[in-house]
Amino acid sequence: MPLNADGDLGYGSVAAAGPGPGVPGLAGGNLGGGETVPLLLPEPVTAGRPSWKPLSKDELELTAGSPGWRKVRTRLVLLFWLTWLVMLGAAIAIIVQSPRPVAPPLKWWEKELFYRLQPALLMDTPQGAIGGFEVMRERLPYLKSLQVGALILEGVIPKTISASNLTQVSHDLGTMPQFRKLIGETHKEGMKILLDFCDLEVMNEEDSLNATEDLADSSGYIQYSLKYWLEQGISGFSICDTDAAYTEKTLEVWKSLLEEYSEKDNERILVVRETSDSYVVTNVSDGVNGSLVQLTVRSLLPPSAHPLPVPEVARAIEESLQAPRPDWSSWTVGGPVAPELQRIIMVVLMTLPGTPVVSDGEEVNPAQNTTVNAIGDEIYIQDEGKKWRSAIALFQSLSHTRSREEALLFGTFSFLPFNSSSLTSASAMPPLAFLRSWGCVHFLVLLNLGPEPHPLSPDWAPRLPTGGVFVTSTEMDRLGSVSLETLILKPREGIVIKLFEGGSFS
Template sequence: MEQPEAVVAKNSVIDAVKPRKMTLNAGDPGYGSGAASGGSGLSGGVGGVETAPLLIPEQPDSELEQVRWRPLSKEELELAAGGPGWRKIRSRLVLLFWFLWLAMLGTSIAIIMKSPRPIAMPLQWWQKSLFYQLQPALFLDTQTDGPGGISVVCDHLGYLKSLGTGALILEGLFHKEVSPPELTVIDESVGTLPEIQHLVTESNKLGLKIVLDFCQLDLFGLGAQDAAGNHTDVPSDHSDTVQYALRFWLEQGIAGFSVCDTDAAYSEQVLMDWRLVINEFSTQDDERIVVVKQTGDVLPALNTSSSINTTLVEVVMRAILPPKPHVLSAQEVAAAIETHLQTSRGDIWPSWTVGGKASHDLQKLLLVLLMTLPGSPVVQYGEELTPTQNVTVKMDWSQWQVNGTSKVIKDQERARYSALALFHSLSRSRAREEALLSGSFTFLPFNTTGLLSAASSSSNSTLSPARVVSSPPILAFLRSWGCVHFLVLLNLGSTPHALDPAWAPSLPEGGVFVACTGMDRLGSTSLETLTVRPREAIVIKLFETGSYS
């Protein structure tokens, strides 16, 4: 039999190995006595086992994050980046980047230096404007008691602005029967002073300038000219009265005045006095001007001394066609146009109006010429519509009253919309193209070998060469700015013409249609295959290879 001491020791070891069950009632006296009697000889005792933590405490999250996101050392970074060799690769890539950047910069500078990009000439408002010349008396309706004259013009300022108009030249505002006229009072049949003040205010809001026309008014009460065509000296009191009127209108916001070269105001002394008044109201952004209407072939000289540094006249308005009582033939129109195209321009800024009378089939051609010549175009009232002949038409801005059949009305409306489309196209092109605003002008003369008549080249044609040569030739000119060229072709003859490729070998061969009298040419074209129809005008924008637009 085993000894009691040995049995007790053996049971103690077994109890230590066995898993313990936690007693819910820790305050039971039997629990304490049983523990004391059974384990007094073990290391730590039963009480030490009970006080030891059952779970190992976890480390705080901050400590784990610190261990997990510990920054890499320099050696570890170099190892992660590929070692010392990666630094060489990076430095070589940086050098390659700067080398390519400098190469592109040098190439761009070389291209800019080689490209003939001219500097655009700064233009004043009157150099960029399309002038619209009208008489408010034309809008008077004698059959009704409603408003007319200036009020009607004011109501249609939006329409005038949509045409691209930059300035209005108002004619017939003053009494011609009174000598000298009272320039601060307008004709009561046309309107009142508050109405014209309202017109000036509303037009300035839309960016439209107003120019008052003093042409053919006896401003100084001098009467008719003498036999030599000269006026006597202007009395000082009359000159002061006119200068007072100028100040009055300039204070109202008027942008300038126009006179004829046959008026007494067109003299050195009078224009110098006017210049002093106008300069008082002129600013860099709002310059006031003097317009001279040229009535003859040559503008009379002012005989100004060389010591005068100021310009007395800003704009000279010239007519393309001579003022004849009869309708000019195609040959006369061609001769007049060719004379103006070959005449060199002077120092004074030119402004062009149609002037004389031409047949209806040449009106659109003259409009194209007017809008593409160097200088500021002046459009007369109704020229943007070019109504057809043999149809009674009354234009009242809001509607057209046509006497005739429904077919005539449809044809008239179609002609009206076609004319308006042509006018809008020319106006927009002139406003946005530097070549048409301030580009150089080059007249392109034609000879008999430079034209191939489509009628004479046809195998079925029976026309003689003499008849083909007698037809008015094609007139052409270039408006250029840099590498961009606008070619204007005018065929005033009654036969179509194809261009000989050798007529202008220096010109680019291709381009795009900008406008034509029929408004039926669109897209790109080639000069080698182009045929100009009778009584047709064409505007083509040419491009050189590799040029900019």
């Protein structure tokens, strides 16, 4: 049936069916019989209200370039940069005002590693076919690879020589021109040379009554000899606390002489080695201004003809760790060490505050008959026909770490005692530990000299950060990150760990 039944009605309209209620809003309220009703009624338009429509491209460009919008954009840009500058200034103020450690200026003798050796022991044959000076020149690259910064040479001047001949060198070692060449090669390698006068009779018996006056006399043989060596490029001298020259009056004269030849980057120094008692400061060191002696070398172990038992070694190290800390000192091993403890002793020596002084061969193992050879960048040790690659990796790791870490150079020192109740047996020795700190960087040194493994108790040091990374260990088998809560010390093991505070990984 077609929708448009009435030909008079258009499509989309409906005819009125007759009288009835109309559609509201239309005129008259009713639709007549001949009118149509639209299917979609338009919305009523409110008078006086403009209809919204988007801007065209031309209108948008015209509006954006108006003076009002230019002012708004300019003010927003200025507000952004002012806010950024205020935040930057606040950050700088916080950094400047926040407390931070100030690195103290160190002298060269406070930063360098000292190496004590006797050139006479380096000669190839007992007859001295190759002089010790020439052998030393060939060994300089090896010493440089160990980060050695200063050499203390023993036996260069014969002990039987008189006070008037202190400018002569031992003929068994070589000639004076060879020694001058050695000094020049050492300086090229960035190292310094000190002469050892310990146990050297710098005064003869006739002058023993007036020893101090002779040493203080600038025209005397002693002063002449010291000036001669300083002019040759020697960076200082080493004496013992038992020498006759170790008096306050003599040291004052020597100090003036050393200052006269000191340069900005090459201060001439005097080193005193304690030999009478490893744990008692001598009277002169206690009564003389510390500037008279730049370094006072103390021994970790008491003097002994034979290696000490392990308990005595542990006791001696603990006494050294608990001893009062001087402003600056130097440490050496001081006595023979059992082979199983040699590496642990070296860890202690290289991480204690002060300047380490290592004797020739201690970086390897003084108890073994070893020969050190350097081939390229690799170092080998030959012992009974066998070779071990990088056998001194521990020493190199310690020396390199010390040379670049502020915490090990001048950081604070804290001894960390262990609770003896945590030991597994009554005969076990408690481990030793100490902390070197600088700012937020902490180096933890753990030493287990006992024959049994030792786990770290969680409540041992609750204020320490529990996480870190291994720096080195006596067996060189500790790598990667570490948690103190799960760490177990092996027997006869020393470990160096760099601890991180919460969220810090620098």
